[in-house]
Amino acid sequence: MTTRLGAAFTEQAQSCAALGSPFMEQLCTVLAERLSPDNPIGHRLFDWPGDLGPGAESVPLRLCGALHALCLMGRGGLDRVYPPHKVDDDTLWAGIAHALDSETEFIDRFIDTPPQTNEVRRSAALIAAGHIVQDRFGLPLRLSELGASAGLNLHWDRFALRIHDTVLGPADSPIILSPDWAGPLPPKARPDVIERRGVDLNPLDPLRDGLRLRAYLWPDQPDRLRWTEAAIAMSDHVVDRADGVDWLETRLPHQAGTCHMIYSTVAWQYFPAAARARGTALIETASRSATDRSPLAWFTMENDGTSPGAVMTLRLWPGDVTLDLGRIDFHGRWVRFNG
Structure with a gap:
């Protein structure tokens, strides 16, 4: 039975x-x-x-x-x-x-504590989205990650993405992601990140909680362990312990001369429905005052219930443009990019 x-x-x-x-x-x-x-x-x-x-x-x-x-x-x-x-x-x-x-x-x-990891290979989606945002607005980026855990994916601009014979990002990065890529290349505009910050209800410290981060990587996938250890080594960010939507509200006032990029990777879907509704309303309210000198971008890589993988969606303001960027494996092994 x-x-x-x-x-x-x-x-x-x-x-x-x-x-x-x-x-x-x-x-x-x-x-x-x-x-x-x-x-x-x-x-x-x-x-x-x-x-x-x-x-x-x-x-x-x-x-x-x-x-x-x-x-x-x-x-x-x-x-x-x-x-x-x-x-x-x-x-x-x-x-x-x-x-x-x-x-x-x-x-x-x-086992008292639920699983909590950072899947570094998801940064392939963030690199692609970040290049689009940089190409569109040409301004320095402020990053706000929702459900950031240990915040390892706050450093996506310091990782490299190899697509066939093209490398986006620093070629000397200790983390070079090489997913099975189908579709066009993202724009080559190099993202200029001037601030990175994340939030989580229970943020992990990359050093103190390093064993927990490594433990939830799978023993027969040593590359994931290697990339995670490299990301831990370059960590110099802040992940705040707070309710994600309350925290986001404090981050939404525009800063002239910068583009605010909000994002989540398989995290937004776990926010309660009421919190998602409130967070969406806050972002859309802020979007109405976005300008070419203070634009707003919102990227999500989330499960939409359709296989395979997660859907990548990027919304941009001013103009309220929604881009369907395609799909990505939950562990970032492959990307089907719409561009």
């Missing part, structure tokens, strides 16, 4: 497979099939209140994150069964069962 928890792990396994992680697919499948209330931490997981699936409390990712954190710290013996090793299901489960038994207290604390 399938349990709520087993179904959640199975759903997560399917998502991980679609996002190119065979190990996470195997791990979640093994947990779906073999985890029981009798395992250490089992009762808490099986009795979890509310919706524990990937679209809600994300209990499967919490446990997987805790296990990966242990592996990264060299604890629990998981380094013997995690990538780069490839093991069968019985061997993997034996390793997991040992970690559940020997590291119960750590796992119990770790």
Whole structure:
């Protein structure tokens, strides 16, 4: 009989497979099939209140994150069964069962907090949008990121984007993103960012919370870990702890001679409906006083319920122009760009 928890792990396994992680697919499948209330931490997981699936409390990712954190710290013996090793299901489960038994207290604390990451490859969308905004208005940019987490994607202008034989951004950047790109190139105008700031209800400190950021990256995708570590190393930004819409209201007054670029990547969709409505109204009110010397741009990369990936939308003022920029993989592996 399938349990709520087993179904959640199975759903997560399917998502991980679609996002190119065979190990996470195997791990979640093994947990779906073999985890029981009798395992250490089992009762808490099986009795979890509310919706524990990937679209809600994300209990499967919490446990997987805790296990990966242990592996990264060299604890629990998981380094013997995690990538780069490839093991069968019985061997993997034996390793997991040992970690559940020997590291119960750590796992119990770790899963108190929901998953929170920065997917650096999403900056491919931000680089493309930023080049369009710079090309259109030709002014320095003020950045405001909603749901910024640790704020690693506040540095998108310091990353490079390689599209075939073209590189946008600093060619000597330690982060060079190379998604599978279809469609035209963005404009080549180099964004001039003069201020970057973000907001989150529970912002992570890139240094203090570095283990948590790394733990939610998938063990068989080392490039994601490498890019995240490089982004952590260049962090010099501020992410405010606040309600996103209240914070946005304080950021909306125009500053002459600058373009204000507001954006989110798979975050706006998690704001309550009332907050999204209020935030939209605030932006649209501010847009009515936007001028060529104080323009406003609003970019979103969000799930619209249509597969595959997320939709990229850019609104520009003055003029209230809405651009459908196409779609991007949730982890930034590919981009289908409309230009």
